[in-house]
Amino acid sequence: MAWAAGAAVALGAVAVIDPAAPGRHPACPVPALTGLHCPGCGGLRCVSALTRADIGAALGANALVVTVLAALLSFLALRLALAPLGRPLPAPPPRAVAWTLGGATLLFTVLRNLPIGAALAP
Numbered sequence: 001m002a003w004a005a006g007a008a009v010a011l012g013a014v015a016v017i018d019p020a021a022p023g024r025h026p027a028c029p030v031p032a033l034t035g036l037h038c039p040g041c042g043g044l045r046c047v048s049a050l051t052r053a054d055i056g057a058a059l060g061a062n063a064l065v066v067t068v069l070a071a072l073l074s075f076l077a078l079r080l081a082l083a084p085l086g087r088p089l090p091a092p093p094p095r096a097v098a099w100t101l102g103g104a105t106l107l108f109t110v111l112r113n114l115p116i117g118a119a120l121a122p
Helices: 002-016 029-034 043-051 055-061 063-085 094-112 115-120
Strands: none
Touching: 002 043, 043 055, 043 063, 055 063, 063 094, 094 115
């Protein structure tokens, strides 16, 4: 419950304070120092767009965050739906989740920094 309350407060702050407005948040040091977009670049703008239900803007800011959040919410919803039926959904093996998430993050990071994946850049 404490985690959910903390997440709700953080989402409320992101919904109220627009991260796209200049001077509201510090600039990300990764593109400033390297000229490359890290996997988290645009993540705050993405979450802010999701709080306004603007899926298009969220995908434009950071498609990886949208995909991971959708997968997480789908898994949690399925787990909650099956729990009253006495059929708990088994959790995926942590190693498989880590490898999948790590591989997807690496692929996303490489693609968004190449000309072919320019649409993935924030």
